[in-house]
Amino acid sequence: MTRRFTALAALAVVCAAVEVVAGRGMSPVDVWDVLNGGGDATERHIVFQLRLPRLLVALGAGACLAVAGLVLQSALRNPLAGPEVTGVTPGAVLGAVTATALGLAGWESPLAVVLAACAGGCAGAAMLWLLAGRRHGDPAQTAVHGVLVSAVLGGFTAMVLLVEPGELGSVVQWLVGTTEGRVWEHWHLLWPWALLWSAAAWLLAGPLTLLRCGDDIALAAGLSVRRARSLALLCAVALTAGAVAAVGALGFIGLLVPHLAVAVFGADLRRSLPGAALTGAVVVCGADAAAQLSSRLLATALDSGRLTLPVGALTACLGAALLLLVVRRTPSRTF
Amino acid sequence: MAVLLAVSSVGALSLGTPYVPPYRLVAAVLEGETTLAGVVVSELRVPRLLLALVAGACLGAAGLVLQEALRNPLAVPEMLGVSSGAALGVAAPLVLAFSLPAAVQPLLAIGGAALGGGLTLLVAGIGRSPSAVLLTGAAVAAALQAALLVLMVMADQLDLQLIYRYLLGSLSARTWDDVTGMWPWLLVAVPALVLCAPVLSVLRLGDEDAQALGVRAQRARLAALAVAVVLIAPVTAVCGPVAWVGFLAPHLSRWFNPAAGAVRWLPWSAAWGAVVVAVADVPARLALAPVETPAGAWTALLGVPAGVALMRSSGRRRTARHGRAASVGTREQLSGLRKTAPVGADDVPPTGAASHAHRSEPGHGSPTLPPAGAAGTEDVR
Numbered sequence: 001m002t003r004r005f006t007a008l009a010a011l012a013v014v015c016a017a018v019e020v021v022a023g024r025g026m027s028p029v030d031v032w033d034v035l036n037g038g039g040d041a042t043e044r045h046i047v048f049q050l051r052l053p054r055l056l057v058a059l060g061a062g063a064c065l066a067v068a069g070l071v072l073q074s075a076l077r078n079p080l081a082g083p084e085v086t087g088v089t090p091g092a093v094l095g096a097v098t099a100t101a102l103g104l105a106g107w108e109s110p111l112a113v114v115l116a117a118c119a120g121g122c123a124g125a126a127m128l129w130l131l132a133g134r135r136h137g138d139p140a141q142t143a144v145h146g147v148l149v150s151a152v153l154g155g156f157t158a159m160v161l162l163v164e165p166g167e168l169g170s171v172v173q174w175l176v177g178t179t180e181g182r183v184w185e186h187w188h189l190l191w192p193w194a195l196l197w198s199a200a201a202w203l204l205a206g207p208l209t210l211l212r213c214g215d216d217i218a219l220a221a222g223l224s225v226r227r228a229r230s231l232a233l234l235c236a237v238a239l240t241a242g243a244v245a246a247v248g249a250l251g252f253i254g255l256l257v258p259h260l261a262v263a264v265f266g267a268d269l270r271r272s273l274p275g276a277a278l279t280g281a282v283v284v285c286g287a288d289a290a291a292q293l294s295s296r297l298l299a300t301a302l303d304s305g306r307l308t309l310p311v312g313a314l315t316a317c318l319g320a321a322l323l324l325l326v327v328r329r330t331p332s333r334t335f
Numbered sequence: 336m337a338v339l340l341a342v343s344s345v346g347a348l349s350l351g352t353p354y355v356p357p358y359r360l361v362a363a364v365l366e367g368e369t370t371l372a373g374v375v376v377s378e379l380r381v382p383r384l385l386l387a388l389v390a391g392a393c394l395g396a397a398g399l400v401l402q403e404a405l406r407n408p409l410a411v412p413e414m415l416g417v418s419s420g421a422a423l424g425v426a427a428p429l430v431l432a433f434s435l436p437a438a439v440q441p442l443l444a445i446g447g448a449a450l451g452g453g454l455t456l457l458v459a460g461i462g463r464s465p466s467a468v469l470l471t472g473a474a475v476a477a478a479l480q481a482a483l484l485v486l487m488v489m490a491d492q493l494d495l496q497l498i499y500r501y502l503l504g505s506l507s508a509r510t511w512d513d514v515t516g517m518w519p520w521l522l523v524a525v526p527a528l529v530l531c532a533p534v535l536s537v538l539r540l541g542d543e544d545a546q547a548l549g550v551r552a553q554r555a556r557l558a559a560l561a562v563a564v565v566l567i568a569p570v571t572a573v574c575g576p577v578a579w580v581g582f583l584a585p586h587l588s589r590w591f592n593p594a595a596g597a598v599r600w601l602p603w604s605a606a607w608g609a610v611v612v613a614v615a616d617v618p619a620r621l622a623l624a625p626v627e628t629p630a631g632a633w634t635a636l637l638g639v640p641a642g643v644a645l646m647r648s649s650g651r652r653r654t655a656r657h658g659r660a661a662s663v664g665t666r667e668q669l670s671g672l673r674k675t676a677p678v679g680a681d682d683v684p685p686t687g688a689a690s691h692a693h694r695s696e697p698g699h700g701s702p703t704l705p706p707a708g709a710a711g712t713e714d715v716r
Contacts, residue, residue, distance in 0.1 A: 131643060144414075144473075147414065147469075148639050148643060151579065151639050152635060152636060155578070155632045155635035155639075158499075158631075158635075159628060162499075162500070162503075162628055162629065172495065176481065176485070178488075252477070309485060310485065310488055313484055313485045316477050317478050320477050320481075321474075323471075
């Protein structure tokens, strides 16, 4: 187990290194120079004010989303319950967009964005709860209902954006999820929130592991199922909201990374929860590095400077492919 | 329904700035170019209303065809990646600044729609359980959406507004040119629709029975899907993916006459689609008055809850009707299925032998076929 953690941490370091050197405009040698204390003012600015915060935000957001996904899947006992398909992410986007459009939140009060995203995420989850009924029977049913909820929430977001068209340009990147142009302010906003709720998730790891076994066993073990589940849901929503407020709706991380983490670290959440955080960080960071590299290559190939590939697009494509694989590989299961 | 249609049509023609009182509408159209009201009504509002009706009818019919052919009450263009594909086909040349003749645009939309739908069905496999098909469709749609968002990030602010409005499905500023551009496609689609309607009602019986009746089920299903794509693509090319009309309209038509078959539902579904879009277009024009909101946002906001409520309530009605006959145990066992397949679940015994149950289905006139049907057919195999 320790060896797996070490390997994953090494992978994270590699991804982080690639991420730091992947961007446009500087060669790896220059970056190395800067890190050793050399380089001119511009290069120092690029590395320390742009690339490092971007890297940290990517790592943090990936960890948040993955933990949120694992907590959701365990609490609802539903392998398809990522934040994207339970209405949490679209709700959080709606909350953040609404708050920005109403002028309640902005760059002056970044915490308000997080809180609004949190409220929106809760609303989205509550809508799904109403729609799917109290009985969370068939996982696929819930997922399909989640897609419906997402459609409604997307409609609301569209309304808000059309009333405030000035926000559109900055918000589109948010809708797909990007780490482009993230600076230290984002990181200072993200880490206390993420730390707080990750600690909460860590404290809930034991009860969640029991919940995975089913309500009856959890009850027999003396767990107050209802309270544990509500706390877990709140925790997941808060983590998702933090990540959404920082980087936007990164697709499919929260749905698929937990599966990866459970496959690698086993079903005991006390181990797989930090494992999921690490995996999520690695995946988002790697995807961001790949997106930067590929947009660099595409820009040279197509000779147009405009082209940037947001990391959210990459993760969505990756996640869609994985989801197809999962659905296809289990033909006998009716989900 | 006729009343609703008439009220929304008159409302669409007379409300707005300038307000034209209903009794003056005919006079205004006859005056034509001479007065302001005449120009506004005949050049702007009438084509818009016509477009709304035609688009709604196409989407409603296509929704019903998809739902019947895949035997899945949630098989809507949005969930199968068809709409996203079509939107991608239209948005790509706009952003990448290729100049294309207007006649090619529907072709691109058709290409995109066929790509999206084809990809979904190819990956999912056709005879699979409905939820698997839907999940696959959601994944394909997400991937296409991601591609679309990449395009949007690349676009500059003005293009972005245009694309965003288009993507939500807007009927604003459509003229006679747009309406006339749709006729050739309709000429292709309507006869095909009439031809495939009877096959649809056979497909509902399940693949086994359909084959026993001499229908090549897979081929018929592919044909039905092609018809649906041809119906959806020109609409999407002109006014964007007006969301969830294809979901709401078939459920409305089923809810109002549950005893009919697919052939009867088809015109009703088309009519309900037309009504839905026409009704949604009125608040779209007027709700936030100087700003036009896209009709697609309204249909998404109102259509999804309404459709789900209809699905549920028709399921409950059916349960009430058959509940006395069905044993309590069976109901308990099947209650999980009732969410997608609210109906007919009572008719189907939990194990295999679904074909017998389906044979009696038209008599009960159950609007949807349950996933148990698909699973049952597989079991028989």
